[in-house]
Amino acid sequence: MFVSYKWLSQYVDIADQTPEELAEKITRAGIEVEGVEMPASEMKGIVVGYVQSREQHPNADKLSKCLVDVGEEEPVQIICGAKNVDAGQFVAVARTGAVLPGNFKIKRAKLRGEESNGMICSLSELGIESRLNPKEYAEGIFNFPNDVTPGEDALAALNRDDAILELSLTPNRSDALSMIGVAYEVAAILGRDVKLPEPKPAEADEKASDAVRIQINAPEDNPLYIARVVKNVKIGPSPLWMQTLLMNAGIRPHNNVVDITNYVLMEYGQPLHAFDLNRVETGEVVVRHAEEGETFTTLDDVERTLSADQLVITNGQKPIALAGVMGGANSEVTEQTVNVLIESAYFNGQTVRAASKAHGLRSEASARFEKGVDPARVQAACDRAAELMAELAEGTVLSGSVVAGEYAPEPKQVSITLDRLNMRLGTSLTMENVEEIFSRLKFEAETNGDTITVTVPTRRADITIPEDLTEEVARLYGYDHIPLTLPEGEALPGALSPYQLGRRTVRRYLEGAGFNQAVTYSLTSQKRAAQFALEVREPVALAMPMSEERAYLRESLLPHLIEAAAYNNARQMGSVALYETGSVYLNEGENVQPKEEERLAGIVTGLWQEHLWQGEKTAVDFFAVKGVIEGIADRLGLTDRLSFQKAAPEGFHPGRTAAVLLDEQPVGVIGQLHPSLAKEADIKEAYLFELKLDVLLNTDRSALAYTPIPRFPSISRDIALVVDRATEAASLEAVIKEAGGALLTNVHVFDVYEGERMEAGKKSVAFALTYMNPEKTLTDEEVTAVHEKVLTALKEKANADLRA
Template sequence: MFVSYKWLAQYVDLAGQSPQELAEKITRAGIEVEGVEIPASEMKNIVVGYVKTREQHPNADKLSKCLVDVGEEEPVQIICGAKNVDAGQYVAVAKTGAVLPGNFKIKRAKLRGEESNGMICSLSELGIESRLTPKEYAEGIFNFPNDVTPGEDALAALNRDDAILELSLTPNRSDALSMMGVAYEVAAILDRDVNLPAPNPAESDEKASDAIHIHIDAPKDNPIYIARVVKNIKMGPSPIWMQTYLMNAGVRPHNNVVDITNYVLMEYGQPLHAFDLDRLGSNEIVVRRAVEGEKLITLDDTERILSADQLVITNGKEPVALAGVMGGANSEVHDGTVNVLIESAYFDGQIVRAASKAHGLRSEASARFEKGVDPARIQAACDRAAELMVELASGTVLSGSVVAGELAIEPKRVSITLEKLNMRLGTDLQMGDVEDIFRRLQFETETKDNEITVTVPTRRADIMIPEDLTEEVARLYGYDHIPLTLPEGATQPGSLTSYQLGRRVVRRYLEGTGFNQAMTYSLTSAKRASEFALEHRAPVALSMPMSEERAYLRQSLIPHLIEAAAYNNARQMPSVALYETGSIYLNEGENVQPKEEERLAGIITGMWHEHLWQGEKKAVDFFTVKGIVEGLAAQIGLAERMTFQKAAPAGFHPGRTAEVLLDSESIGFVGQLHPTISKEMDIKEAYLFELKLDVLLNASREDLAYMAISRHPFISRDIALVVDSTVEAAALEAVIKQAGGALLTGVRVFDVYEGERMEEGKKSVAFALTYADPEKTLTDEEVTAVHEKVLAALKEQAGADLRA
């Protein structure tokens, strides 16, 4: 909602309140003001000019040489390229030295050999959006439609010096979708009176009821319909003050009749529509549901196919308007209109919204019907429009209104006790304080004992329960004035459980290694439900699935992560690293709640390191993802207890996959996605892991113990062992650790060789062994003794020989 400061000042005394100060107070009272715009703030030296003469530029066919009176001693010559410029016009002139929007400065110049001292401006050059510019001035310069004086401030004449407040309204505050509604709000904030128009149009002796008859066939959709008839209208542009107020409110001016209906819409919040009475086609109005397939050409010259759930205004035979949304072209007010029918009605918001959505027509009128209009203003708005048509279009108002139906909406009465109100707010207000706040809001009140009963005006449909009254008191009293208190009594501060802390550690670690968190559906298809499952059970089917693709609960996180990686690869994101922590669901039998377990899964594909300026690239491989899992184990204190053994589960590469064990218990897998699946999903070589996160985080851990760095030197020995090619390095490492005892502090594989110098069926595995004693410096003899023990154990348990 765009609110003109000047327009608002007609209803409430804003003396002493700058637009910025007023915006701050409105925001503090509960309606956010998103911004305050003063269009003239970035413009200067723009005046009204009078074009005394206009002649063709001697050296250019599309330019005019104009002599313009700008209020100075002598008129100035201005070269203008607008087609519609002519002598006798009052125009907006940017003088030499003027500044236009975008910091565009006007300088004295020569155009095709002729001097130009300024610029005659169009509305767009003065910062008015083209969608708000009157159609006759969409191209070319603007002509003032009423008397102005050369030299006076053109920005003030166009209300560009106005301040426009942009209100961000919540759906419940439909009352503020009008200038009157905002006026009530501002008056309550400032504790000032509201000065509202009291329309009383002069009427002729001819009765409106003789000119038009109204019948409502759908009283539930349209409980009341009011019409007034104005004859002998003189069509023309509306006065500049009305046009500029409408443009500042975001509404495009058209002509005096249409502008009046829009002006009253913005003023009262009550949508109106003006029909050309002579083009209506009959002397009756019938409101009914549309016939299925019925057609209507609306004001935007588009043919609409209507349905039976839409409400239309008809002339008794054919539709002339889509109720609450848009009028029909067949009864449109035009330049030759003489007699006008003004419609003011109450339409059901739901039926208006459905029609608006069905036809893609969103208008100021439909928005207000959807949110709810004040039934008390239906007649007053109609009278106001009729009064303005007398004043601005020289019309004659026929006697009386034609009313069909009735709308009996009684003001709501809501009560609250002072004790309850103070308890909710934490205040110590007295009854007089509360009564004064409701007085400022112009709510009638009755006080009995310690209870106050409020009669809520129909304009405030958002107030229905005692809590709404509490909110009104709080915001008018001032949120800043509500005292701050701390809870009393014994309280337990909130904290994360050890499991929640562990989950955060896992997430931070993975994000630190370059992964991005993904969140995928828990629902999947029958095909995907059991893929990559760590425990194979019958999938859990939904009793009412939304689609076949979302008919089962997942048993693994991996399938959706593969889909996510494929989605990114297909959009030129070749390197993807995603992880997810989420629940999987295991079938526990018929009519038994499935078992829910939390899992951790990840997928990585593409480049792991890429330093283009150094020409270095490192693609992801099995050891990359295995190292990530090992690093995770170290991060949560389980590195010594986690081991890996060769495995070939379904969906994984049979030679590049390992089962992850914790204390010899299987908790997941790590490995390469099977090439067949990679090709099917059209993704690059991908590596996956899935672990039982709840097992990892619930595993018992010993208290963290720190050891001082040894001051004594360590001794390293490298050994290359020749073993059968079927022997795994992990098995050799286990033998070395067991035989090495306390003095062996480190074991690391640094080479594996199978080649032409090795006996067939054999391979060489090289280890780096580190020996140290924190208490003393080891001698060669001590190290040799342990080392020989290690070699003997390798020979005995693994058949390993030292490579020559």
Template structure:
């Protein structure tokens, strides 16, 4: 809803508040103002000019040489290319030094040898959208009415010295789809009153009920219908002030009668329709459901086939309008129309919605009927339109109206208590303050011993239950005035669970080491669903997939991460490091809901470090990715329970892949993608990992214990063991730890050698062992005794011998 600040001033006093401040207050009261558009922003120096003379430019067929009076005795020559410029017109002139939208500055110019001191403007050149300019001036300059003063501010005459508030209304606040509705809202916010337009006009002796008969068959769809008849109407352009009001609200002007119906629609929120009485073909209006296959040509010249779900206005035999949506071409108001049948009615929102949706017709009228209009404004809107047609189209209004009225006029009466309101809001608002709020809203309210009883006006159809009253109190008392308090109780709502806190810690760590978070689809193809799966399972397929590429639930996050790497590399981003936390779906059998398990996956390719100045480049490798995981396990306190074992997995490099274990439980894997996979995706060496996040974050860890700084020194021994090539270094390390006893504190691999100095199929693995006793200094004899146990154990288990 576009709300003109100047137009709003006609109904409620907002003179003491700026448009931007008003927008802020409206937003804080619960209706979002999406923007404030200052229509004359960046425009200056535009005045009303009078074209005294016009002649064709002697050197250009499409240019006119105009002598223009700018007021105050100033007359200038302006060269104008508009085809409709002519002598005697009053036009908008951008004088020399003026600024137009887009910071376009007007300067003296010479066009084909003739000087031009300014520019005669079209409405588009003054910042008005082409779709809002009437067809008469859609091409060419705009011409003011003759009563406009020469030299006056053209922007003021066009009501461009205005600000437009764009309200983002929710469906329940249809009461603000009108200027009067917005005025009520603003009056409640500012604590002032609303002024309705005064409606009075003279009528002729003939009665409307004698000129038209009214029959309503579809009474539930149309419980209220009012028809007025106006004779001797003269179709002409509407007054300039009305045209500018419509354009500011996003509606294109047409002629005085159509513009008046649109103006009243915006003012009262009540859609109206004007029929050409003489083109109706009868003196009868019959409202009914359409017959199956019945046709109507609407105002947009489209033939539409109707069904029994559509409501139509007929002349007794054939449809003349699709009720509440659009009129028919057979009864359209033309330039020769002299008698008007004015319709103001209440239609069922659901029925109008069906017609609008079926025919793809969304109009200002249908939008209001769908959300609900105020039945008490149906008659008032008709009277207001009759007044304006009599005033601006010279119409003679027949006495009274043809009326069908079976609408339920019962008002909603809702009760609540001061205690309930304060309990919900966490506030302490007095009964007097609550009553004052409802008085500002112009609701009938009574207060009796803490009970508040409200009679809701018909314009506020959104208020139906007790909680709606609480909301009205909250938003007008001020959401900012609701006190900030800490929750009390055994548990504090809103706190992260231990699992959520750990997951957040994981994300922060990975982003801290240089990985970017990715979010990929849970849906994939059947072929990709099983690739890289940590846990084997049947594929869960969708019953109604959108496409084959999105037909199954994933079992691993890695396939989509690899596709993301490919996408980035194809766009010359050759260093990509991604991670994702997300669910995979383990099947529980056909027809059963799958089990969701959260995974942590990553994919890294390209250079890990680049120091151009030092000439250093380090591509990512297995140990870079393993180091990232080691750091993560350290952050989570899992270093002592994590182990890696060499493994072979489908889709992974057979010699550069390790599985990750917590104790004896497999929780993930890390390694390089198989060269075949890399080639298929046009990737260089790419390393991935996938971990069961649930298993990692739910490990029961022992309580952290701190020890004092040791007073006694440790003793270090290095050994190089020659073993068969297939023996795994990690297995040797486990055997060393088991045999080393209580004094062995650390075991680290620091070298692996295979070469000419060793037998074929042999390798040398070097370990550093640190022995320590916190109670005393170990002697060489103590260390040698423990060390010999280690050497004996590795010899027995692996046939290891000390390298000479």
């Protein structure tokens, strides 16, 4: 909402406030002023000129040589390039030495051999956006009406010396979508009166009700429709003051009748529509719901297909306007219009909103209806427009208004006690303080003991409950005056939940292990949505995505991590280790919230270890990443419960991938990105993992308990076994553990050999076994006895021989 300082000053005394001061006060009281524009401040030296003569420039087809009276003894010669310049026009002249917006300085110049002492300006050269210029001047220079004098300040005549406050309104403050509304706000801030217009159009004898009949067939969506009829109007431009104030308010002037409806819209916040009464044809206005599929051409010349929930104004036969949104081409006011029907109505906000959304048509009118207009202003605005049409378009206002329906809601009464008000704010205001604030707001307030009852004017539909009164008091009292306190009452222990702590533990562990945390998008493409998913489902799709790339909810974190790794690879960062914790979304059926599972995923590519000057380099491999996962299990106390099982899910290298199991249940995957996918993504050999973090963190974990440090020495035995190449180390280890019993405290692989020194199809796996008895020192004989059992079991169960 653009508020002209000059226009505003018609309704409230702001002479002692600079525009900046006023803007700051309005902002601090609750309506943000986003900017204050003072167009004249970046211009100087612009006067009204009268073009005495125009002739063709001798050396240039497209230029005119003009003699312009600028209020001095001698006219000046100015070369002008505008097509529409002509003798007899009053124009805006930037004199030699003038400055135009953008610090554009006007100098004396010779143009194709002819001297030019200034420039004749268009409105956009004077800082008015061309979309706001009256159509006839949008492509050329501007012509003043004849009521100006050469030499006078052109910027003042064009109201360019105004200040324009740009208000950013929150949806609740639709009351400030009008000059009068803003005036009430400013009056409350400054503690002043509001001067309202008192429209009393002079009426002819002829009755409006004889000229037009109104019928409402959809009273729930249109409870009130008021019309006035103005006959014999002379269509022409509206006066300069009105055109310039409208442009300052961001509205393009058209002609006097249309400008008046827009002027009153801005003044009262009540949208009006002017119909050409003769073009309405029937002398009848019927408001009804549209028929499904009915078509209608709005005044922007677009044919619209209507639906049954939309409200139309008809002439009893066909639509002539889409109620509250836009008028029809078939009944709009034109140069030829003689008789005008002014519509001032109350339309249901939701109905207008839906129609405006459905047709992608947002207008000044629809924006106001959507938020609810003040029913108390419907009549006044209609009267005001009629008055102005009589005054500025020489029209004859017929007697009376034609009113259909009735909508005069009683002003709401809202009560609050002083105690509750102070309790909510933490203040110690007196009743006098509060009464004074309501009086500034022009709210009637009645005090009864501790209770104050406020009668809220209909213009402030946002105020309905005691808390709304609290806010009015707080914002006008000033938030700066509210003290700083902390909540009282019982102290609560603040803490992270065990789950949240676990998540932090895992993150810190991974960062200590060299991974940087990544955050990627949850929305992805259809192709990626289910890629690498631990549990593939039909991906959840957005109803109206912004792009194909962000149209589905992810089922795995890996696709975007691969993308991040590729991004880094492409920028000379060959070694990448990234992890992410985040949700995946699993479809549970139409209209059911998807199951969200928190996952932990990572990608590693390039070098795992590098130590440049010593020449040590280790490329990342399966076991580097597996070690990281084992470390997580270790941190979470799950080492003995986690296992790995060869697997070949889609997207992974079939020989270098494992399912990760917790208590034999799958909780994730770890493996090499399939080389063909790596090539497709343009990254090097990469290893991935994705784990069900929620399962790992939610599983019951035994409480930490101390085991005494062994007092007796242990005995180690190493064995090298020859087995089939396909035999997995884990199966051998299982056999060793089972046979070793309680005395075997540790077993681990320390060497694997597959090569030419081995028989074909065989490999050697060497284990180190540690035996210990926590109760006493083991003897060699005891160890040998157990060890023999282990070797026998290995032979019998795993066909493993001791390597010679």
